[in-house]
Amino acid sequence: MDHTQKIQNIYPLSHMQEGMLFHSFLQDEGTAYIEQSVFTIKGQLHLDWFQQSVQSIIDRHDIFRTVFLPHVAGLKEPRQVVLRDRSFQLHAEDLTEMPETDQTAYINQFKERDRRKGFNLQKDMLMRISLFKTAPEKHVCVWSHHHILMDGWCLGIVLQEFMQLYESIYTGESVPLDPVQPYSAYISWLYDQDKDKAKEYWKNYLTDF
Template sequence: KGMLFYNLMDSQSGAYFEQASFDLRGEFNIAAFAASLDVLVQRHTVLRTNFYSGWKDEPLQVVYRNKRSELYVEDLRDMEDEQQNEYILEFTRQDKQRGFDLAQDVLMRVAVLRTGEESYRFVWSFHHIVMDGWCLSLVTNEVFASYFAILAHKQPELAPVTPYSQYIEWLEQQDRQAASSYWSKVLEGYEEQSRLPQAKIQGKTGYQAERLDFDLGAELTAGIQRIAKRYQVTINTLMQTVWGLLLQKYNGTDDVVFGSVVSGRPADIPNVEHIIGLFINTIPVRIRSQVDSVFSDVMKQTQEQSIASHVYDTYPLYEIQGLSELKQDLINHILIFENYPVEEQIEQLGSSEASSFTITGAESVEQTNYDFNVVVLPG
């Protein structure tokens, strides 16, 4: 509902548009790939859905019995290298700009740009509303498993599908009243937004993403792991605590809230880690300390909050915001702890024995509706 709301407010914003691109080198059969993409879309209901907002004021996700996948193929072999590179950059930019019409478009599309006799550039785009980043490797693994089976004239051996509707049914059985009371209590008495220092930019420039990468190095990483182990907390908890204390310093307060992204896949549903669909949610993390607080105590408190909120972490963020004094202003940035490097998983696709190609240069782009995202990648 939150993503649909942002889309209806500004369908051109690019928020929640997801795009992964990679290079494939080697023998590649486009007809077999198109067939395997169709198999994927037929198997997973969520990839045959659209979203309507006008039915009795309730948004609906409608599942179609039949919907073809969307594959675009273009041959760029008659272009010089430099011209090809420019064309691919522009194509990728325009694909993002095109976005998705949630009520009409196929909400996942693949473009294959042929760059040489045995080289291709893939641009794989989807709207976050149908699936989360975790699904991208599930989807690509399945498509290529079908692809190799089709080439070998065999039936693809794919695991039975657990439909996304099982999760929707599970969600509808949750105790909304208990979740509402829990989050009201977590946010009780919190009245001032935690902000980060930011520059005032003259004139409206729109969304311009910039990515800054920092490597913590082996020594500091080992130290982080040691402390987490000593106090029996997760590295995510340690990072959240550090971030919370930093925010406290910037805001001259001992009480801050920021957003944290949770995977949202309930262990009660068998095979949940293989379901293709949207599960993630953003929940508030509140970090409080006293003048004489010891870091390890604040960290343990954060871990306890994390365990307690886990039961309620599928409660929608817009509902949680509604319970707070600050409403929409409760959260202005998010911290994401990612256990799965999507790019690496895509590049491993070409490393199986059946493979006649290799995959390199994988990169993924995503945009949220926050001005600032902190992403922690362990490893």
């Protein structure tokens, strides 16, 4: 099989991404850039719909189908590689038979193990989502990702889209989502900037400081 057919795009990293990539490999895929968000979901929850909604997010945003290569033959700089397809698998556990204090301890231990597990930036899907059922209509969600993908502000947008997509499955009605700009467009914009002009601007701006 021609593995290049699995690739949608290849492009450089932002300077911030390069820094995180360097430090991650320096720490042997350490935990410095592992982000975890934990929140409670109340009400009925359909796991199939949940998984389908997350998969739609992954299909919609190429950054969630991206791996990061520190060395590419013939190139000096690292590259991020967008894959055409990536399949998401939800991790779900039923803790309803545990006392509440045991549930809390179990989830906290899971969070620590999940953080220590880290991510292989060259192979892994850099986002993991786990659901823990703690009552008939209550789930705790642990949403982990590598910071090289996005910051907290972007995560808020992604979660909003996720809720809209889940609601769309529930109601059977399509949801109007804003058009997506691929991350490669931002990288292209960065590399098109006049660095000398920008340097001169900031030099003048900071003259009196």
